[in-house]
Amino acid sequence: MIATLRIWLALPFVLLCIAAQGQGGxxxxxxxxxxxxxxxxxxxxxxxxxxxxxxNDRLSMGVQMRYSPGASSWVLNYQSSYHFxxxxxxxxxxxxxxxxxxxGGSDKATLVPLGMRMGVRGGLQGFYADLYxxxxxxxxxxxxxxxxxxxxADIRTTSFCAGLDLGFGWAGKKRKW
Numbered sequence: 001m002i003a004t005l006r007i008w009l010a011l012p013f014v015l016l017c018i019a020a021q022g023q024g025g026x027x028x029x030x031x032x033x034x035x036x037x038x039x040x041x042x043x044x045x046x047x048x049x050x051x052x053x054x055x056n057d058r059l060s061m062g063v064q065m066r067y068s069p070g071a072s073s074w075v076l077n078y079q080s081s082y083h084f085x086x087x088x089x090x091x092x093x094x095x096x097x098x099x100x101x102x103x104g105g106s107d108k109a110t111l112v113p114l115g116m117r118m119g120v121r122g123g124l125q126g127f128y129a130d131l132y133x134x135x136x137x138x139x140x141x142x143x144x145x146x147x148x149x150x151x152x153a154d155i156r157t158t159s160f161c162a163g164l165d166l167g168f169g170w171a172g173k174k175r176k177w
Contacts (some may be wrong), residue, residue, distance in 0.1 A: 025169025034162035075101040124169030
């Protein structure tokens with residue numbers, strides 16, 4: 001409990017330090033679909049918030065927290081991306097991501113999604129959008145869990161996501177790494 005509290009207290013400080021040093025943005029996640037279990041037609045729409053930061057003109061990072069009421073699921077992801085052109089304007093990107101996911105109601109399963117994501121993202125100054133697809137290998141969690149809407153369900157070993165996120169950003173100091 002105390003360790004969790006320390007993490008939640010340190011996270012805003014770390015994000016403020018990152019934001020003060022570089023170009024960054026706040027992402028609103030409202031169109032993200034990622035089915036994590038099989039055998040039924042539950043709502044797998046995810047909603048959430050995230051932070052994006054450009055480390056230099058080709059590399060960026062992001063942290064996202066998403067919640068899916070239909071699947072009784074939440075996920076915290078970190079991603080790193082390589083942009084194929086200068087990321088000050090729209091650019092295609094690809095990169096790995098890793099996270100931690102909790103799925104289920106009373107019988108929770110904890111997974112570690114490890115995967116790749118690719119898409120196109122606008123520059124972070126002002127309004128921006130991110131259109132993407134990705135795939136994950138879900139490590140751990142056993143094989144079944146109980147979901148609130150449908151009862152017992154099998155958790156997928158692999159999952160695919162697609163989404164459109166919108167956000168607003170700010171300019172930061174220009175780095176020469």
